[in-house]
Amino acid sequence: MPKEDGQPSAGAPLPPSWVVGMAIFPYGLTVGFTVTALPFVLVHLGIPLYKVATVSAIVMSPTFWGFLLQPVMDTGLTRHAYAWLTAAGG
Numbered sequence: 001m002p003k004e005d006g007q008p009s010a011g012a013p014l015p016p017s018w019v020v021g022m023a024i025f026p027y028g029l030t031v032g033f034t035v036t037a038l039p040f041v042l043v044h045l046g047i048p049l050y051k052v053a054t055v056s057a058i059v060m061s062p063t064f065w066g067f068l069l070q071p072v073m074d075t076g077l078t079r080h081a082y083a084w085l086t087a088a089g090g
Contacts, residue, residue: 034059 034056042052077085 031060031063 038059039052039056042055043049073082
């Protein structure tokens with residue numbers, strides 16, 4: 001259980017590195033496919049480049065929004081406050 005300052009307590013077990021790697025694995029597959037393989041395949045299928053750029057931008061937009069919203073998530077609000085903010089924004 002983390003302490004108040006966000007740091008793990010001395011007795012808290014840390015997960016093995018392979019567990020952390022497996023948690024990041026789906027993100028790496030998704031981003032790797034959408035950034036490299038998807039545009040390549042779409043261009044070779046004869047789709048115009050401006051449409052490929054539009055598709056790539058739409059597919060990568062969740063990553064961009066996550067990057068923008070991360071400082072808000074680091075403010076330390078409660079889950080209840082995040083639920084209300086999400087409901088108000090949606």
